[in-house]
Amino acid sequence: MLGQIELGQSTPTINLLWKISRALEVPFSTLVTASTARTATVLRSKGAKLLTSADGAFTSRALSPFNAPRNIEFYELRLAAKGAEHAEAHAPGTTENLVVARGSVDIRVGKSKHELKQGDSIIFDADLPHSYENPSDEEAWMYLVMTYAERVV
Numbered sequence: 001m002l003g004q005i006e007l008g009q010s011t012p013t014i015n016l017l018w019k020i021s022r023a024l025e026v027p028f029s030t031l032v033t034a035s036t037a038r039t040a041t042v043l044r045s046k047g048a049k050l051l052t053s054a055d056g057a058f059t060s061r062a063l064s065p066f067n068a069p070r071n072i073e074f075y076e077l078r079l080a081a082k083g084a085e086h087a088e089a090h091a092p093g094t095t096e097n098l099v100v101a102r103g104s105v106d107i108r109v110g111k112s113k114h115e116l117k118q119g120d121s122i123i124f125d126a127d128l129p130h131s132y133e134n135p136s137d138e139e140a141w142m143y144l145v146m147t148y149a150e151r152v153v
Contacts, residue, residue, distance in 0.1 A: 094126040
């Protein structure tokens with residue numbers, strides 16, 4: 001699969017990229033973001049690379065550059081009406097802090113379900129399987145801060 005991706009014969013899904021980043025023990029963002037200079041950096045929305053789930057219902061866009069050691073990543077997430085995204089457990093000690101900017105989202109962490117409306121936020125241990133589900137008929141927008149237990153390079 002990696003060979004096909006490298007040759008441009010296949011496009012990886014978000015879940016596959018998460019698996020690769022865990023196997024290589026590198027932050028997810030290093031697989032999807034080009035290095036930039038250590039000065040002020042503008043990330044243009046028009047040039048942003050969107051990662052999309054296999055069914056197209058879930059997209060993720062990095063909102064911060066990843067060119068220095070860090071333990072925090074920042075993303076914009078969008079989830080189509082009635083869409084769902086299921087994530088495997090991240091590295092031990094990883095947490096997610098998510099705020100719903102538009103719409104509503106159900107967050108499942110392990111066996112717990114949390115119903116969030118516009119303006120609500122949640123912090124949870126992302127080293128458990130978790131999912132994002134949009135119960136509404138409108139696209140949901142979220143902002144996510146991912147924090148790793150240890151500083152990553």
